[in-house]
Amino acid sequence: MTRVGLRTLSRGSAAVSAWVSPARPIRPVGKFLATEEYSLRSYATTAPHQPVTSKETAVLQRIDAKRAEAFLGGGQKRIDTQHGKGKLTARERIDLLLDTDSFREYDAFVEHQCYDFDMNKQKITGDGVVTGYGTINGRLVYVFSQDFTAFGGSLSKTHAQKICKIMDQAMLVGAPVIGLNDSGGARIQEGVDSLGGYADIFQKNVLASGVVPQISLIMGPCAGGAVYSPALTDFTFMVRDTSYLFVTGPDVVKAVTNEEVTQEELGGAKAHTTKSGVAHLAFDNDVEALLKLREFVDFLPLSSQNEVPKRRTDDPSERADAALDTIVPVDSTKAYDIKKVISRIVDTNTFFEIMPDFAKNMVIGFARLDGRTVSIVANQPLVSSGVLDINASIKAARWVRFCDAFNIPLLTFVDVPGFLPGTSQEHGGIIRNGAKLLYAFAEATVPKITVITRKAYGGAYDVMSSKHLRGDLNYSWPTGEIAVMGAKGAVEIIFRNVKDKTQAEADYVAKFANPLPAAQRGFLDDIIVPSTTRSRIIRDLKMLKTKTLRNPAKKHGNIPL
Incomplete structure (x- = not known):
């Protein structure tokens, strides 16, 4: 007996070991085998006590022969060629x-x-x-x-x-x-x-x-x-x-x-x-x-009329993770991996990343919290500081719209210094493409929970599922910095005529580089301890399960494509 497709066998899962012959599939599809033996369907063609006429026998034989032909497709030679590839x-x-x-x-x-x-x-x-x-x-x-x-x-x-x-x-x-x-x-x-x-x-x-x-x-x-x-x-x-x-x-x-x-x-x-x-x-x-x-x-609801599936989990809903309290560096210029944050919050080993190799400064994917499917959208500080650019905006916008269409709650982690500057971005349409993500979040009616882990600067703060876009629960960790821009850039504008801007920069950081101003204005629902994020979100999702929100009646909106 020969193995089928050396490449397949060498790099597939253990399931491939079941392939032992080009003429034998892993298991029969229905009651058939795609082999030259033309195995026939194992069902009773007539009632046991009923005599079968020669005409009926001939018809049944033709049906069985045709069905066997269908199972061979283009024939055994072409099947072997397919396996050979x-x-x-x-x-x-x-x-x-x-x-x-x-x-x-x-x-x-x-x-x-x-x-x-x-x-x-x-x-x-x-x-x-x-x-x-x-x-x-x-x-x-x-x-x-x-x-x-x-x-x-x-x-x-x-x-x-x-x-x-x-x-x-x-x-x-x-x-x-x-x-x-x-x-x-x-x-x-x-x-x-x-x-x-x-x-x-x-x-x-x-x-x-x-x-x-x-x-x-x-x-x-x-x-x-x-x-x-x-x-x-x-x-x-x-x-x-x-x-x-x-x-x-x-x-x-x-x-x-x-x-x-x-x-x-x-x-x-x-x-x-x-x-x-x-x-x-x-x-x-x-x-x-x-x-x-x-x-x-297994993450998907069957249709837009169905709820997300729930799977059994052994991960406690009240689990706290102390590592989250120190995962964000004290120095705001240093990077960290948002995927590690996600993995520590969601149910163990359930994060399923989508488009991991495209626009790596944006992370999207499915996960489960307390056994239920949730959608993840997150800036990635490890790549270009998590900045929003054309590709990241397009990637996240399409993802958000899919999840909203199929009733999948949106969980957003924010650490974004703004939109990427430069002629290539401006001429490439960052305004229009960035607006796609803004439109997607603003249009979404599913439960929306946002956690600001560090930076949330400028227009990117607004775009990343902010409270102003009908966010249900918007949180910040103590490391959050919500401002029009970073301290250095702001001081250069505000104090452009001051030679020594060191003290001015320190004053700006003390006043704006923290989540309190946003919380005092009601733009944040709470400032939470990072280690409690999982339990907080799970309770919120249970509360939001009966959320009902409808957009104004219309034929359809006009997203900036």
Whole structure:
């Protein structure tokens, strides 16, 4: 017996050890095995006492044969090729993603209806995509998985119809939609029908936005018009070295711009998780990606009409952490890691960071407090002092809007010296992009709790979920500094004609570089001891569970895009 995909096996989780043969998946999907033996469904085709006619037998045999064809996709040779690239097949991916035997497939017998270019002689049962529903940790999800072994996973009219069908049903019942993308793009032989299929999917993506969570996992090529569906979903994950996202490929880029670039450089996981911000996370192989996706989905509510899930925790809600009392350096110019602050406050080992390699001066992610999902937004003093810039603003704004759409409370940690100055930021649109984050926090109606750990200067203080943006509970640690700007800059303006500004700077620090002025004006609800932050927030979240706040009636707002 041979191992499947050396790269996958060498860098995946222990679950990969279950793969022992190219012809055998980890476990059967439903009651089938994708092998050349064409294993048949184990159900009684007729009542035990009822005689079966030869006609019925023939029909049942045809059905079983067609179903077995569907499970082989493009055939064993192409399955072996897929495995040779270190990739799982469409059905193997579903099998690993969903709970054992929970998948129920739709439209397994569907075939394309194209007759041009002799396509009527080239039909593969299922037409290159597997669709249906199942469960992840017992909770309902809908899934489609493109099959690269069948027509390269290319999108036809019927392929698109299968995807749209499960998206419609997901919206009706209120359950997340997960797309496992591995496609060569539009099926050229179908021409405009294929393009229409993409547009139909895009429309469903937009209609489902804010109704049910939508997640795209890119597990192969995704080029041209195909890229816009993942872009419209809430989260896009990628697999390193085997997945690509680009509007135009390297050949077209070279022809038009004379620029030579590889697929990986142009649209690989590294490019999109570190530079463009198109992808939220990247994983080493299919197995790791699917197992992490299971973990990720467990944080999400099923729909906008559902509460966040609650999970059992052994972490006491009243736990105090004395290390938090000294974690912020006395010298305000010294950095510290906000992720350590977050990890000490939330339930043990529950922080799940999103977009960790893009705009590192801003930290976002899910965590749990007393077992319930919360959203984290935090400035990172370790990177550029936690300053707000274009990318950080965009990253956090989209995150805040998602969490507000799905009733996930917002917990914000603030240590921000202001917005990044400079011509590149001004000309790049920091005003408009910074306003996106301001808009997102101001629009949000979910519970909002803010903790100022140190600096909160200038307009950035306002933007970072301040009391003025309908914050529910706004706290500061004793180390908080809430002011228009830092002492040095302020003194240079106020005392510009004074030669020795040392005493003036000390006076400014004494007066403004502390949280008391803001607390005296009611802009802070309390100044709290850092070690008590966890218990305080958990009690507040329980109190805010019944919060009801609605924005004025309107068609929709006009966020500064």
